Amino acid sequence: MPQARFKPGEKVKVMQAYPLGHVRTPYYIRGCVGEIERLCGSFPNPEELAQMRDGLPPQPLYRVRFRQQEVWPDYRGSASDVLEVEIFQHWLEKA
Amino acid sequence: MIPRSHHDMGGLPAGKVERTEHDHAEWERRVDALAVLMGARKVTVDERRKNIEALPPEDYERMSYYERWIVSLAQSLLQRGVVTTEELARKMIEVERRAAG
Amino acid sequence: MSKDDDTAREQGKYQPLSYFQLMEVTLRELLVEKGIVTEEEVQAEVEAMRRRTPERGARVVAKAWVDPQFKKRLLDNGSQACTELGIDVAALKLVVVENTPQTHNAIVCTLCSCYPRTLLGIPPDWYKSRNYRSRMVREPRAVLEEFGLKIDLQTTIRVHDSTADMRYMVLPMRPAGTDGWSEERLAALVNRDSMIGVAVPRGMRPAGNG
Numbered sequence: 312m313p314q315a316r317f318k319p320g321e322k323v324k325v326m327q328a329y330p331l332g333h334v335r336t337p338y339y340i341r342g343c344v345g346e347i348e349r350l351c352g353s354f355p356n357p358e359e360l361a362q363m364r365d366g367l368p369p370q371p372l373y374r375v376r377f378r379q380q381e382v383w384p385d386y387r388g389s390a391s392d393v394l395e396v397e398i399f400q401h402w403l404e405k406a
Numbered sequence: 407m408i409p410r411s412h413h414d415m416g417g418l419p420a421g422k423v424e425r426t427e428h429d430h431a432e433w434e435r436r437v438d439a440l441a442v443l444m445g446a447r448k449v450t451v452d453e454r455r456k457n458i459e460a461l462p463p464e465d466y467e468r469m470s471y472y473e474r475w476i477v478s479l480a481q482s483l484l485q486r487g488v489v490t491t492e493e494l495a496r497k498m499i500e501v502e503r504r505a506a507g
Numbered sequence: 508m509s510k511d512d513d514t515a516r517e518q519g520k521y522q523p524l525s526y527f528q529l530m531e532v533t534l535r536e537l538l539v540e541k542g543i544v545t546e547e548e549v550q551a552e553v554e555a556m557r558r559r560t561p562e563r564g565a566r567v568v569a570k571a572w573v574d575p576q577f578k579k580r581l582l583d584n585g586s587q588a589c590t591e592l593g594i595d596v597a598a599l600k601l602v603v604v605e606n607t608p609q610t611h612n613a614i615v616c617t618l619c620s621c622y623p624r625t626l627l628g629i630p631p632d633w634y635k636s637r638n639y640r641s642r643m644v645r646e647p648r649a650v651l652e653e654f655g656l657k658i659d660l661q662t663t664i665r666v667h668d669s670t671a672d673m674r675y676m677v678l679p680m681r682p683a684g685t686d687g688w689s690e691e692r693l694a695a696l697v698n699r700d701s702m703i704g705v706a707v708p709r710g711m712r713p714a715g716n717g
Binding site: 413414415416417418419420421422423424425426427428430432433435436437438439440442443444447455458467469470471472473476477479480483488489493494497498501502505506 | 523524525527528529530531532533534535536537538541543544548549550552553556557615617618619620629631632633635636637638639640641642644645650653654668
């Protein structure tokens with residue numbers, strides 16, 4: 312079972328890839344840098360479950376916090392506004 | 407649409423949110439129930455989502471929420487071999503005949 | 508025979524089934540014939556879902572407002588806290604996010620329509636709509652204003668995109684002037700939209716925060 316590699320507060324970058332298949336990492340967040348808000352736990356991989364496989368071993372899932380101004384170049388709002396997205400570990404790299 | 411799937415719409419330009427609500431029809435509630443029951447029998451929400459995402463964009467847009475669900479559930483059951491296309495066809499004809507009274 | 512069919516026949520009106528309604532009947536009958544589900548199970552699940560309404564979430568919010576220890580447990584493990592109140596949330600993995608004067612939370616599922624259904628029931632149409640799903644992550648303040656909620660720039664907006672296994676509920680701020688209220692009376696203030704984050708509870712001024 313894959314170990315949880317990241318800790319809350321750690322800076323991570325979302326892999327900038329556009330693969331085919333069932334993906335739960337939204338298009339808009341790929342390539343963005345954020346910080347780990349928490350480890351949610353480990354869950355079967357939805358990309359594999361979608362293909363009628365069992366998605367095991369469970370993969371670590373994190374809530375990752377991004378500053379809106381760093382996600383959208385034209386973001387108009389507070390500099391402190393954030394966007395929190397659940398992302399599986401295999402989509403994350405140390406930033 | 408490759409590489410960005412039609413359902414993956416976060417951040418795209420869009421219009422004002424229409425605050426529509428509707429009382430769900432019985433058939434829609436039964437679709438919901440079937441999806442939950444089949445989920446307990448290992449037909450995962452992930453498979454159903456994959457099948458919804460595979461709908462042609464025009465169908466995705468014009469179909470209502472539960473219309474997408476029932477189609478994706480049917481596709482999932484076909485993929486798993488729980489039902490066959492022939493079984494669907496024969497049953498659909500039977501149901502239509504019965505409904506026409 | 509469904510209630511819809513019975514009603515249609517009583518009215519002497521034949522409503523032809525749409526393709527999708529036909530598919531629902533077809534799948535259900537095939538699954539029953541194959542012994543995979545029973546009609547009773549389908550009806551029982553329909554009824555169970557009908558009983559799941561936002562009032563359940565409102566009870567949880569009201570309890571959190573009056574009981575600081577419960578609130579702490581709720582923020583720590585949302586699902587477990589619900590079961591403390593006798594609310595069966597099945598397999599729900601609930602994360603409760605708290606509104607404060609400094610922070611306003613709002614929930615969206617850009618990829619489909621993930622929502623804490625086993626607590627709050629079926630989500631509203633607009634939550635599943637293209638416009639909400641597209642814009643809420645990118646221009647939450649504009650969307651909230653369309654809902655009649657203007658959040659000042661001193662308050663941080665935290666948008667949660669439910670992309671995976673967790674489901675989210677907002678714990679709204681308790682309206683002023685409700686000291687000493689019973690949980691039941693407080694719960695009546697908590698509307699569904701305040702638990703999604705596009706509104707504040709009844710009895711709160713929608714402009715600004717608090």
